[in-house]
Amino acid sequence: GAVVSQHPSWVICKSGTSVKIECRSLDFQATTMFWYRQFPKQSLMLMATSNEGSKATYEQGVEKDKFLINHASLTLSTLTVTSAHPEDSSFYICSARIRAASYEQYFGPGTRLTVT
Amino acid sequence: AQTVTQSQPEMSVQEAETVTLSCTYDTSESNYYLFWYKQPPSRQMILVIRQEAYKQQNATENRFSVNFQKAAKSFSLKISDSQLGDTAMYFCAFMNPRNSGNTPLVFGKGTRLSVIA
Numbered sequence: 001g002a003v004v005s006q007h008p009s010w011v012i013c014k015s016g017t018s019v020k021i022e023c024r025s026l027d028f029q030a031t032t033m034f035w036y037r038q039f040p041k042q043s044l045m046l047m048a049t050s051n052e053g054s055k056a057t058y059e060q061g062v063e064k065d066k067f068l069i070n071h072a073s074l075t076l077s078t079l080t081v082t083s084a085h086p087e088d089s090s091f092y093i094c095s096a097r098i099r100a101a102s103y104e105q106y107f108g109p110g111t112r113l114t115v116t
Numbered sequence: 117a118q119t120v121t122q123s124q125p126e127m128s129v130q131e132a133e134t135v136t137l138s139c140t141y142d143t144s145e146s147n148y149y150l151f152w153y154k155q156p157p158s159r160q161m162i163l164v165i166r167q168e169a170y171k172q173q174n175a176t177e178n179r180f181s182v183n184f185q186k187a188a189k190s191f192s193l194k195i196s197d198s199q200l201g202d203t204a205m206y207f208c209a210f211m212n213p214r215n216s217g218n219t220p221l222v223f224g225k226g227t228r229l230s231v232i233a
Contacts, residue, residue: 032218038159043207043223051218091159103149103211105221107161 002028004096006108013084013115021079021111023094029074030096034105035067038091050077084115118143120210122224129198130232136183137193137227139208145169149211150184150191151221156204164206167191195229203231 003026013019023033032051036044048064050056050071058064066088068080077096081088094108119142129135141150152164167175167184174182179196195202208224 034220041228043225044161046220049218049220057218093159093161095161103213104151104163104166106163107153109158109160 002096002098002106004030004094004106004108006094006111008111009109010112011114013113015085015115016083018080018082019084019113021081021092021094021113023077023079023096023108025075025096025098025106028096028098030077030098031074032097033071033077034095034097035069035077035079036093036095038093038110040091044093047079081113084113086115089113089115118145118148118210118212118222120208120222120224122206122208122227124227125225126228126230128230128232129195131198131200133198134194134196135198135229137195137206137208137229139191139193139224141189141191141208141210141222143189143210143212145212145214147213149213150182151209151211152180152182152191152193153207153209153223154202154204155207155226156201161207165193198231200231200233202229204229 005024007022035047047062048056048058052074056069071077093110095105121140148169150167154162154164165177181194183192205226207226209221
């Protein structure tokens with residue numbers, strides 16, 4: 001099946017610094033990638049939708065200047081949390097859709113971010 | 117806007133027994149997709165089963181099957197012969213295929229299922 005990887009799986013950073021999370025589709029080209037945030041024991045909250053080569057579409061309430069998303073190629077999307085604060089600590093999950101006609105999403109294993 | 121409701125925050129089932137997780141949704145669309153995802157303690161999201169709204173036949177995948185009632189906007193998941201490895205959060209999800217592949221999934225709040233030995 002389709003595999004999506006995320007790196008790093010776990011990161012600790014100091015308040016005020018930036019951290020980048022990579023999401024890669026390993027064996028397919030992803031026309032669309034999605035970024036989610038998940039708090040403990042809660043559902044996934046969509047942050048943004050990105051298409052290769054174009055600007056990401058952010059959900060209401062998500063700060064686009066704080067959560068920078070780049071979808072530079074059909075196999076790579078990155079999420080950069082800029083000037084991180086403790087309240088940004090969360091579990092971040094990326095997901096990729098294989099092609100426009102396919103409605104199955106494949107999820108990465110997630111990245112646990114802890115801001116101290 | 118579409119909404120997905122999972123009314124059972126937590127459920128438990130004895131090993132080898134059958135359990136049904138409920139999901140209802142609200143939409144004015146006639147064509148859409150419904151999904152059940154499993155999130156075990158590892159937190160890796162895994163697709164369990166998918167149903168196209170235009171198909172009347174209920175989808176099945178081994179021990180997992182759905183009861184899709186389009187008129188009632190209900191999409192329940194039945195797990196037969198429950199196994200310890202089925203312990204996980206289960207999320208029901210809806211997708212409107214309009215706008216091609218850019219439309220995100222709409223998730224319910226999830227049901228935490230515990231399989232007891």
